[in-house]
Amino acid sequence: MPVLPNIGAVRGAFFAITLLLSAAASADTCPEVDREALEWLDRMSRSVHEVSYHGVVTYQRGDMDMQVMQVSHSVTGDTSSERLTQLTGQGAQIVRPEHPLDCVHPGHKLLRLSNQIDGGYCGVAAQYRFQVTDGERVAGRKAVRVLISPRDMYRYGYAMDLDRKTGLLLKTTTLGRGNRVLEQFQFAEISYNKRVPEGVDINVVHEAEHPAPGAVQQPARLPQGWRLGWLPQGFVATASEPANAGRKTFTDGLAVFSVFVEVLDREIRPGEGLVREGSTTSYSRGLSLTGSPLLITVVGEVPVNTARMVADSVRWVR
The missing domain is CATH 2.50.20.10 (Lipoprotein localisation LolA/LolB/LppX)
Structure with a gap:
């Protein structure tokens, strides 16, 4: 540090x-x-x-x-x-x-x-x-x-x-x-x-932020809802966020990580970025879903492969 x-x-x-x-x-x-x-x-x-x-x-x-x-x-x-x-x-x-x-x-x-x-x-x-x-x-x-x-x-x-x-x-x-x-x-x-x-x-x-349990926060909103196609067993959402929330957070009771989804105004080169400090991983990936360029970022106390698999599983809600 x-x-x-x-x-x-x-x-x-x-x-x-x-x-x-x-x-x-x-x-x-x-x-x-x-x-x-x-x-x-x-x-x-x-x-x-x-x-x-x-x-x-x-x-x-x-x-x-x-x-x-x-x-x-x-x-x-x-x-x-x-x-x-x-x-x-x-x-x-x-x-x-x-x-x-x-x-x-x-x-x-x-x-x-x-x-x-x-x-x-x-x-x-x-x-x-x-x-x-x-x-x-x-x-x-x-x-x-x-x-x-x-x-x-x-x-x-x-x-x-x-x-x-x-x-x-x-x-x-x-x-x-x-x-x-x-x-x-x-x-x-x-x-x-x-x-x-x-x-x-x-x-x-x-x-420190102190939302009431179950309360809906007001992060950035996306034009369309999204979900994760894969989560490690035992992880659940920490709040009742709307489907189009720009950030969602998950915990298994011991580890916590957040997923951020940002819609970009232009295509970016496919690839990934990684920063690790102690047990905290910050993993970013640019990708395109049904023609929409996105930046997916996973931040939390999970291994790199977990963050990568979570980011790769982001899907639009149909």
């Missing part, structure tokens, strides 16, 4: 903390299911919203420069507030004020399945294998480690260290093929209280 990272890297860390923090459950009939792992991950998905905590985290993508950030999460009544501040680089800050505790987004609904463990539904256990091991001490806290490995080639694996007392995620590592570390964040220090740390000098403040 360059010394002055783009704000997308900061947003990625923010949502890694707020979205990628829980896992599913399954029935005894699901293959190779570690029920203890599922119970720990269910606890983790709740603690990240219900516990007040403040700390400093380090965030690194591959061999790029490490970033240091201050994270604050405060629970008051039936709402929570979050703040993520860069302590290095451009000094950007992302805030999300007054988030309702009972607001459960689609990604979390995929994962909060503790009441369905014995109901015959495998959840993300159909896409991932889980295992519990002893974790290392993180930020002075004893931890339990949950290992998450994909059952197919279309997603990444994870190693997550959870606080044994609170269930809060203290460290997460995203793993590619051959267990290669793609990115990692972890708390360097953490405290559990409602006292908000003193502010630091910042240059840019962004307020």
